[in-house]
Amino acid sequence: MKILMYSSYEFDRPIIENAMHGKLEFVYSEQPLNEDTVQLAEGFEGISLFTPDNASAAILEKLYFYGVKYITLRSVAYDYIDLKRARALGIKVANVPSYSPYSVAEHAVALLMTLNRKIVLGQKLMNMGDYRLDHLIGFDLHGKKVGIIGTGKIGSAFAKIMHGFGCSIIAHDPIESEELKQQIYISYTTLEEVCINSDVISIHCPLNRETKYMFHKKIFSLMKKGVVFINTARGKIVNTEDLIDALQHGNVHAAGLDAYEGDKKIFLRDLIDKNIDDEIYTILRSLPNVLITGHQGFLTNEALQGIANTTIANLNAWAYNGICENELN
Template structure:
């Protein structure tokens, strides 16, 4: 299998190179993202490997199909960047459904603690030899309520940590798992209850056409005053302008974000020399009670190992005409996108 891996970073190359030889996969690394302008680079390959901000729309799919590309290998869980419905009967799509739920769950709680205990501010003060405690009063998480939207594997690991702290957990999911509810000790409720009763709201759901900007001016108005919003899922789940306004007004206490709705032009790149042109992103970064990472929640040794191994196993299964556990496709009978994790 000849594979071109788009949007390649040094850590991608390091971990894929560890295992590619034993899977008989010849990989060429390309630092550009896959778009219509760059898809010509895939000519002569059997498969493409892409990440969260690559764009695989109808035009790109047609070109890849024309070049003889047989397989799109998503080295991530989300597949909102690929037109899955249009790809059917043209190119097979596989993904990595769960590379390290723990890594994202752990960083989520770390971001929350940073906000509630003002850890970032405290570090900056002591580095400047300022050992005063003024402005560092935080609040306990014990006995407060967390509302979790989406109860997949990441959310489940997150809940275990929250339970250990002694927090009350509410959850919403389009496909409730009541056996899981009993096992982990949380309570399924509707979205309005999540908004009304939660001190912290954390997003752990995939991005779909139905839930884009689900956190918006209207939903924020239903939330408790001084709520904290956490997003380690997809940036488009939040209307950033509405979030900024709510933080500036004091309605929202703060936000812990690993994603941003217009991140693709900046995240994973060093913009310290060139700067950025996104005024909304600049305003978001200027807010004291905002922690914004550049989509790094997954970035651990364990996750990078799993991403490489699962991606290569997906390729192996495809080449051997085996059942593809991690295939994503459009099901005409159900009229929806299906992934075998469900």
């Protein structure tokens, strides 16, 4: 099976190559899938996509015309593909339902600790020759209440880490994790109650119709003054303008973000010496109490290996059997 891998990078190509086996032939493109690049898929039976790609209904129709039968996503998330249209066209789609949940969970903890203990500011001051501690006071995590939005594999891993710090854990998720409740003490409640009572809030839910802009002005206004807000999930779960307002007015003390609602045009690209034409993002990254990483949360050797192994397994399942256990549609 001949596969075109869109949005391929130096960090993942070698791992895909090492995981390769079976009847697969890969061609790599650094370009994301969009209206301007869809024609590259002509002559390929399958394509592989990542979060910067855009598999809208219109693009899927062109992929079908070019002969694409299989799409494997190198992510858990699938909000960037129109599954309904893919199903109607008979294009099979599979994702990576799980890889190292610790990669993203640990990154969320890293953002939290870096913000709380003023690591970046401390480094800047030291580089200037200022070794005073006056502006570097943080707080103990032990005994604090941590609110978690979404307790799937990543949210559960984060919950267990924060429980290890001695935190009290509350959560909001339509589906309570019975497994997690057996492992640590966790209390499930409403989104509003999580916001009212938490010293730290961390997002670990998928992006869908119910969660799009879940965090908006009214929700931010409910938060405890001094809360640290972490988002390592999807950018559009948060209304960025409302977050900026909450940060500027002190409702939110600090924010650690590995996702941004307009990140498709920014993250995972080399924009050195290029102007980023996004006023909201420019304001966001200028705030001293905001720490942004560009979809770095998943980036560990273990996670990349897991993604590569499942991607290859999905394609080989189709190549040999025509059926894949990770199909979404």
